[in-house]
Amino acid sequence: MRTRRSPWLGLHSLLMIIFIYVPILFIILFSFNDSRLSAEWRGFTLDWYVSLFDNDHVMDALENSLIVAVISTLAATLLGTLAAIAVRKVTRRLKLSMNGLMYLPIVIPDIIMGLSLLVLFRLLGVETGKTTIIIAHITFSMSYVYVVVSSRLAGMGKQLEEAAQDLGASPWQTFRHVTLPQITPGIISGALIAFTMSLDDFMVSFFVSGPSSTTLPIYIYGQVKRGISPEINALCTILILVSVTLIFLAQYMLNRGKGQKKQKMLPF
């Protein structure tokens, strides 16, 4: 049903979209601006992108970010998927407490998660660095994988699995040939989200990083506190592009496959 809408509602929405996007567009625009500091357009250049690749700090941060993102994504995808599959077969009570536990990292403020992990690592005498960042990222990422894979499992129903078992398939065969192929797009989608979250995370990483484990967001934070620079505009533009592409890919994967209920990619 389409209800009559006041034109003001449309105008307000348009202004809101402009409000949301204009600041971001200025970063992208200035990353191509041939002037270090000016707020005016002085011509197109790719210099800032080139100097980004010559900057050792940026390249180190990129390397750290990728190492952390790849390892934490693999671990979080494995753990989150395992939990999402296993939780279907347990008692209702255990399932509820499991859901509660899994939603914790999503609802707890990042700052609290970061500082409590810092305290844990310090008390255990663990030096903060890439390993501690990886542990922290696995902790919040697996919740997102769990949520996405669970929704995929819920969307597929149990009929096919039951049919396979009625036809004499072993639990492992059922899993390998029926369940897994159906949830694979969900797993990939969850992994892409985990990767994006890891690549983008600042708050938690900030607490558990060491001097030699600066990730891209931590590097950006340090630079931004000093003021603006065109290289940062370029770096931000690349990160925006990467995040948005990954998320569209995740959305696409989630809706792939026949008979799946269309799912909207909402972060909770």
Next chain:
Amino acid sequence: MKKSGFALIPVMLWLSLFLVVPMLIVVGISFMQRDTDGNLIYTFSLDAYKIFFDSLYLGIYWDTIVLSVATTVICLLLSYPLAYYIARSGPRRQTWGLALITIPFWINFLIRTYAWVLLLRTQGVVNSLFMNLGWISEPMQMLYTKGAVLLGMVYTFIPFMVLPIYVAIEQMDRRLLEAASDLGASPWRSFWHITLPQTKSGITTGAVLVYVSTTGMFVVTDILGGAKSSMISNIIQTQFLGARNWPFGAALSVIFVITSFILIALFNKAMTSRYETVKEGRV
């Protein structure tokens, strides 16, 4: 897979060790003291909480609550009409609208905050534009003000408000609206008595997300507010990464989480009681 319950063990262990236990330790530390080197003294003490009742910190916390509430209210007022518009559009426009408001959610908030530095600084976009237009002759000081912090917070957390409200409006029972309009209710009346109460869950989720996130966000104050405008999250962060007064930082964290819970409960109650009275005198 009868024994699949065992597959839950690694995940449960992981989350206990790296999430639940650390938070319990933080609660424990808030009741301890520290020596002059910043080391913990493992005896029970309420000293950390006593520091909080110093007028300086009470004032900062009050400012933080005001900022967070203001951010939440502004986000709600700006987001509801937007979410409403998108949820009531045709399928094509709905898909586009949803994509447009979801994308910023996945763009790093650090980057989105930094965008405002480009716009608001003295030689920034806004000042240059206004001076070229001849509206002002001197650049305005916009960065490092409370207004900039509020703007940055609203900007950062708007997607947190739009998305849950959108979901609530999309899922509500439209037949009620048809019934109301058949019975002669004005659009405004059906909105007030049907749409708003039915989308209460979305408003609550959005408000909680925005409020808690604003209180915990030290980056926006850091970047747009400068050194002067500290919020409680800046103080917490300094206690753990700079000043090394863990008990005080831990106590502030506990206070932060508890006051958030209280405010959320009050908000929930206010929403419920308002709609209970509405229900009695329904249309």
